[in-house]
Amino acid sequence: DTEVTQTPKHLVMGMTNKKSLKCEQHMGHRAMYWYKQKAKKPPELMFVYSYEKLSINESVPSRFSPECPNSSLLNLHLHALQPEDSALYLCASSYGLGPYEQYFGPGTRLTVT
Amino acid sequence: RKEVEQDPGPFNVPEGATVAFNCTYSNSASQSFFWYRQDCRKEPKLLMSVYSSGNEDGRFTAQLNRASQYISLLIRDSKLSDSATYLCVVAGGGRTGGFKTIFGAGTRLFVKA
Numbered sequence: 384d385t386e387v388t389q390t391p392k393h394l395v396m397g398m399t400n401k402k403s404l405k406c407e408q409h410m411g412h413r414a415m416y417w418y419k420q421k422a423k424k425p426p427e428l429m430f431v432y433s434y435e436k437l438s439i440n441e442s443v444p445s446r447f448s449p450e451c452p453n454s455s456l457l458n459l460h461l462h463a464l465q466p467e468d469s470a471l472y473l474c475a476s477s478y479g480l481g482p483y484e485q486y487f488g489p490g491t492r493l494t495v496t
Numbered sequence: 497r498k499e500v501e502q503d504p505g506p507f508n509v510p511e512g513a514t515v516a517f518n519c520t521y522s523n524s525a526s527q528s529f530f531w532y533r534q535d536c537r538k539e540p541k542l543l544m545s546v547y548s549s550g551n552e553d554g555r556f557t558a559q560l561n562r563a564s565q566y567i568s569l570l571i572r573d574s575k576l577s578d579s580a581t582y583l584c585v586v587a588g589g590g591r592t593g594g595f596k597t598i599f600g601a602g603t604r605l606f607v608k609a
Contacts, residue, residue: 424601425583425599425600425601425602426540426599428597471537473539473540481587481588482526482527482528482587482588482597483528483587484530484542484545485542485597486542487539487540487541488539489538489539490538490539492537
């Protein structure tokens with residue numbers, strides 16, 4: 384079952400709000416990713432976790448805070464976002480950290496007002 | 497030069513046509529290659545991995561040319577449902593032994609009746 388789930392599907396938040404995005408996979412994958420995608424652009428990597436440890440942070444602003452509570456779950460905590468942060472946030476997982484296929488969740492469409 | 501470059505789109509083809517996409521990559525140490533398709537406002541979905549020997553899945557054929565550093569995707573007998581953005585993804589070969597996953601900008605395909 385190559386399924387990655389994400390909640391919520393849609394999120395509207397004000398610039399002073401705190402919210403969290405959630406991602407879950409049950410494929411036994413040891414690497415999990417957060418991507419940001421703007422309209423008509425490819426996904427941009429934000430964070431990578433390998434074996435529940437943060438491996439890659441692509442210079443993402445601190446208003447985005449990732450968390451990996453266990454090997455199946457990945458959260459992205461949001462605080463004091465800007466309107467330009469509005470985008471589709473995609474979670475993905477892969478067998479390991481390396482040149483493996485990544486499987487994406489359906490994404491959370493975030494609007495910051 | 498971009499690390500992964502794809503044919504500019506959009507491609508507008510009639511049903512039943514054969515269409516080919518090319519993708520070039522700059523890092524000769526890249527290890528894995530993939531084609532993903534992404535429908536409007538949906539997540540990228542793995543279409544196929546690309547191997548040196550080439551691989552075929554029904555109407556789709558992918559080829560890798562390491563010497564020239566390009567990969568291709570051929571779609572035969574195009575269907576209306578093939579309309580999507582096709583993303584070329586190259587992985588591996590990061591600096592200091594790490595890995596990188598690079599997405600091309602994507603090529604949009606419109607198949608018309």
